Amino acid sequence: MTRLLLTGGTGMVGRNLLAHPGIAAWQVMAPSRAELDLCDAAATRDWLLRHRPQAVVHAAGRVGGIQANIAEPVRFLEENARIGLNLIAACRAARVPVLLNLSSSCVYPRDLGRDLAEEQVLTGTLEPTNEGYALAKIMVMRLVEYAGREDPGLSWRTLIPCNLYGPHDSFDPARSHLLPAIIDKLHRAKVAGADEVVIWGDGTARREFMYAPDLADAILRALADPGAVPPVMNVGPGEDHSIDDYYRIAAEVIGWRGRFRHDPTRPVGMRQKLLSVARQAAWGWAPATPLRAGIAATYQHYLEHHA
Numbered sequence: 001m002t003r004l005l006l007t008g009g010t011g012m013v014g015r016n017l018l019a020h021p022g023i024a025a026w027q028v029m030a031p032s033r034a035e036l037d038l039c040d041a042a043a044t045r046d047w048l049l050r051h052r053p054q055a056v057v058h059a060a061g062r063v064g065g066i067q068a069n070i071a072e073p074v075r076f077l078e079e080n081a082r083i084g085l086n087l088i089a090a091c092r093a094a095r096v097p098v099l100l101n102l103s104s105s106c107v108y109p110r111d112l113g114r115d116l117a118e119e120q121v122l123t124g125t126l127e128p129t130n131e132g133y134a135l136a137k138i139m140v141m142r143l144v145e146y147a148g149r150e151d152p153g154l155s156w157r158t159l160i161p162c163n164l165y166g167p168h169d170s171f172d173p174a175r176s177h178l179l180p181a182i183i184d185k186l187h188r189a190k191v192a193g194a195d196e197v198v199i200w201g202d203g204t205a206r207r208e209f210m211y212a213p214d215l216a217d218a219i220l221r222a223l224a225d226p227g228a229v230p231p232v233m234n235v236g237p238g239e240d241h242s243i244d245d246y247y248r249i250a251a252e253v254i255g256w257r258g259r260f261r262h263d264p265t266r267p268v269g270m271r272q273k274l275l276s277v278a279r280q281a282a283w284g285w286a287p288a289t290p291l292r293a294g295i296a297a298t299y300q301h302y303l304e305h306h307a
Helices: 012-019 021-025 041-051 066-071 073-093 128-150 178-192 212-224 243-254 278-283 291-305
Strands: 002-007 026-029 055-058 098-102 155-161 163-165 196-200 209-211 232-235 259-263
Touching (some): 002 012, 002 041, 012 021, 012 212, 021 026, 041 073, 055 073, 073 128, 098 212, 128 155, 155 212, 163 178, 163 212, 178 196, 178 243, 178 291, 196 243, 209 291, 232 278
Parallel strands (some): 002 026, 002 055, 055 098, 098 155, 163 209, 196 259
């Protein structure tokens, strides 16, 4: 069996990838941070040279929602840059032939809004609320591209997923992204019998979300034939919804029937961030899970593990 190194195996993407039936085709190595500290350059290089994986999926990183990014920009830039630098250097030293680097849609300029195409990275100002994280992700993405230019024999690719949600997400309000935060907030309102929930901003900002098990499916398809994947490719449904829509659908799923109140003094980030999925469509793949079904499955996971 082909040896696969999965970084970030305890995170949402990693755990959903490990739960996908297709992962059985691989001999997966998913070391914990205690076993492989990607912030340690020498240890990362030694690990890769010792284990010699034939493929790497890089899903590790410091992640968090808007509050966390605003509060700790140094940490988000420094840790993600260090992790990416160390892993890419180690993969080059070990001559890893296949690498899938998972980036983030925050790499796109803040003012483009929609139809965010891969060639538009670094063509404008980044969103200030997550600029540190975005800069680190851009640097790693460029390193992957540069390595492929220097050695065309490497099948090194970057996937740029839209916002994700699903089982094994973080539901901590201080660190979670929008959809898990909505699920936690509405569940708590239902349990407490609250008749009002506050939405940050005016509710009209739009976001694109994909169910994390669908991303796992895309990753495994890319691993099966990395040469068919563009060097950089967006991954997502290609449609977005307003923040109000996400609250409304989640409230229906959860069974909370109160009213919403908007707080325009709170930050919301970019007004719109919708990926172009033209390259993904040409590749012949699309996510399979409808939004309501994905929210329902995520809420069930929340009830079983977090509520």
